[in-house]
Amino acid sequence: MKAMFNIVKEQISSFYLIQRLAKFQLRIDNQSNYLGFLWEVINPAIQMAMYWFVFGYIMRRNEEVGDIPYVYWMLAGISFWFFINKAILQGSKAIYQKYSMVAKMNFPLSVIPSYIIMGKYYGHLVLLAALIVLFCFGGYYPSIHYIELLVFLVMAYLLAFSITLLTSTLTVVVRDLQMLIQSVLQAMFFISPILWDRSGSMPEWLQAVLVLNPFYFLANGYRAALLEQKWYIVDHWQLALYNVGLIIVLLYIGAKAHYKFRDRFSDFI
Template sequence: MKAMINIIKEQVNSFYLVQRLAKFQLRIDNQGNYLGFIWEILNPAIQMAMYWFIFGYVMRRNAEVDGIPYVYWMLAGISFWFFINKAILQGSKSIYQKYSMVAKMNFPLSSIPSYIIMGKYYGHLALLAVIMVIFWIGGYYPTWHYFELIIFVLWSYVLAFSITLLTSTLTVVVRDLQMVIQSVLQGMFFISPILWDRSKDMPELLQNILMLNPFYFLAQGYRAGLLTHEWYIINHWELALYNLALVLILLYFGAKAHYKFRARFSDFV
């Protein structure tokens, strides 16, 4: 528990530096591109258009999901994915990639994945703003449930950090873990209710198993805030408590692993 508390303190104390490094990383990632930061929105937009054409037009014929046109249902559910997928993949390899850059600086190593995640978070917020405008044009106007959306937007960052704190430490020791993480994320993407949701047609036991996926909670939470206008956290408080416990467990073991190997990172790198 002490390790987890120390990690949280490091994040708070280095918050300003994390913001600066995140903006610097954004410039590096988009260096040489004429459109620059716009690609943080344009690239996901192209992928979402492809998903809509394949799953919404070719396979579903624009069918509605729970009374909501598929295109809006899909946009709300997928909006967090581009952030969390990139954040976990790049955050997981951030320590062994960036260690030499900060090794001689007075900089907490636990903040390395933080600024990588934060750089992706800016793009997520910009993409979400565009999606919200599209929804307003389509007749889905802002409601009080946007306050719940803010909770889920913040939760996406917390979940990404709790995962990458653990994986960024372990991938320093075992590089092959990066390939495992990539494969697991691909699998979780397709079993999450992001592009489809047939869980209601499945046995109750299988439904409950699928709900253990933390991305299930995020996808449904974003939809609740943007579309269905449901107090999802209250109506599904058991699922909310489970996801809170999951994040705390990931933070605990991530902090323990980080402090265990922190002094030996230079040997592995």
């Protein structure tokens, strides 16, 4: 537990540094683009339009999911996916890509994946704000359930950090792991309720397995807060406790691995 508490202390004490580095990284990523940071919203918006056209218009004929038009249902869930996917993919390779910059400095290495995630988090918040405006045009107005949305936003960040703390450490040791992470995320995209949800028509044992996927909980949580006007955490409190416990376990494992290898990163790199 000591390693996990030390990681948490590093994040809190380096919070200002993480913000500065995240903003700096965003400027670097977009410095050659005329529209700059706007591409953090435009790029996922183009992909959203493509997914709606293929899965909503061609394959599903725009049918509703419950009482919600498919386009809104899909947008609420996929907004979460764009953040978690980019955060894990880029955060997982952050240490071995950035280590040479801080190797001779007294720098908390756990901050490296953290500021990469924070940069993606800024883009996620802007995209989510744009979607909220769009949902208002569709008749889905902000409500008291947005309080729960704040909880899901915090959980999404913590999930991304706990996963990335572990994977960014392991990819320094085994570089091929990055390719495995990319493949696993692609599989998770299609088995999570991002573009579809037919879990209700599946055998009960398979439903029980699918709900253990943390992406399942958060994607549906976003939808409940933004569109369904439901207290998703209250209605699914067992699932909420499971996901909080999962984040803690992943953070514990990631912290142990990080402290075990951090003094040997230079040897592996």
